Amino acid sequence: MIPMRLEEIAAVVDGEVHGDPGLVVSGPAYVDSRNPVADGLFLAIVGERVDGHEYAAGAHAVLGSRPTDAPTVVVADPVVALGRLARHVVDRTPAMVLALTGSVGKTGTKDYLASVLRSLAGADRVVATGGNHNNEIGVPLTVLQSGADTDYLVVEMGARGIGHISYLCDIAPPRVAAALNVGTAHVGEFGGREQIATAKGEIVEALPADGAAVLNGDDPLVAAMASRTAARVVTFGSSGTVRWESVHLDELGRPGFRLVHGDESAVVQLLQVGAHQVQNAAAAAAMAIAAGFPLADVAAALSGATAASRWRMEVHERPDGMVVINDAYNANPDSVAAALAALVAIGRPRSGRTIAVLGQMLELGSEHEAGHRAVGADAVRLGVDVVVVVGEPAASIADAIAAAEGPIVVRTEGRDEALAWVRQNAAPEDVVLVKASRGAALEWVAEQLLGDPEDTDSA
Secondary structure: OOOEEHHHHHHHHOOEEEOOOOOEEOOOEEOOOOOOOOOOEEEOOEOOOOEHHHHOOOOOEEEEOOOOOOOEEEOOOHHHHHHHHHHHHHHHOOOEEEEEEOOOOHHHHHHHHHHHHHHHHOHHHEEEOOOOOOOOOHHHHHHOOOOOOOOEEEEEOOOOOOOHHHHHHHHOOOOEEEEOOOOOOOHHHHOOHHHHHHHHOHHHHOOOOOOEEEEEOOOHHHHHHHHHOOOEEEEEEOOOOEEEEEEEEOOOOOEEEEEEEOOEEEEEEOOOOOOOHHHHHHHHHHHHHHOOOOHHHHHHHHHOOOOOOOOOOEEEEOOOOOEEEEOOOOOOHHHHHHHHHHHHHHHOOOOOOEEEEEOOOOOOHHHHHHHHHHHHHHHHHHOOOEEEEEOHHHHHHHHHHHOOOOOEEEEEOOHHHHHHHHHHHOOOOOEEEEEOOHHHOOHHHHHHHOOOOOOOOOO
16 A cells, blocks of 8 residues: 555544544555554444454554544545445555456456456556455455555456446446356345446446456457447457367366457467356457457467466365365356366366255345256256255255156255265265355355364364
């Protein structure tokens, strides 16, 4: 963060200093008091169960709604104030903001883009969203990690309703903005895919006329967003400005392809698993090219990009030969279908079975049952051998499979029972996928299968 005195921060956010007004904040802002940042700014929020002000002791400085034991800038709404402070920092740095949104693939694309930019511009010149910190708190926290030497700021943006992305773009105005897709994630909150498209398209409306809108040409709802911006439009997909050709998978399901832009092309061999990674990588490539980087350099950087976020298509092989795919960070019908396709691709050359351990998908609203039944239908269509369904909320997956001639279905009440079944029935030649929404916490199952010594209690 750009060093600022508390009195300067107070002036920016219309707050009042309680404590030393000359105290300098030079570290990033943070929200977890268990991991304080040296010289940083602790954001104290009053939540439903926890009041952050009660954990401010020992903080270098605090942004909150009432005084604390530490030097504090007191404001009416700390979250709004954090956004205002972040915008102030953006305006004082030379960083180009590259923002992206979509129903699926945001974090994967963000990770690819950040890796490419760090490879080509220098790791210390790039700041990117950590994990999926893509909301009204996560975006400003990301921005506040930038400083005078930051050249590129990669920001993932999520939305739970109309106006959310517009608000985030006010905090971090993009020069390059991408809309990846419009799927069924969060459809329960929005009411339909058209409403999701309206919200996601706010990201290109925020672009200046000399910016670049990067749009998925294979998604009609995204392609239609071209009419919502005066910026230059760059498309990506199976056809368009930046496109892929000759996709193939290696023995571990890692895709290779030819990346094409105009009259130029280059070979890309990704290190991550799943054919769906091609779209994520191509979107990142289109954004990097729109920012001015040469195709050949982008392709080479993509080929060297390693996974930056946990529990997303992590492929591990146990000493006995069993392959475990931990993709338990999050889930919706589209991402589960992609994961199942990757499971089958990895399992096809092996002599064992493909086993999918699937839990519930959250935030589907009225589409909850239909979404879970769609996953069951995908398992049948793709030829998965066994589906272990975890918990009653995911039961519609099993119901859909039972109604067709498809995989063996195992219904379990929870994580412990699912783990026990896999341990007792899976063979060393098998490939096991673990996937669900984050709230199901099924990463524990994958970690136990791999013998993670750090987590032996199911809680």
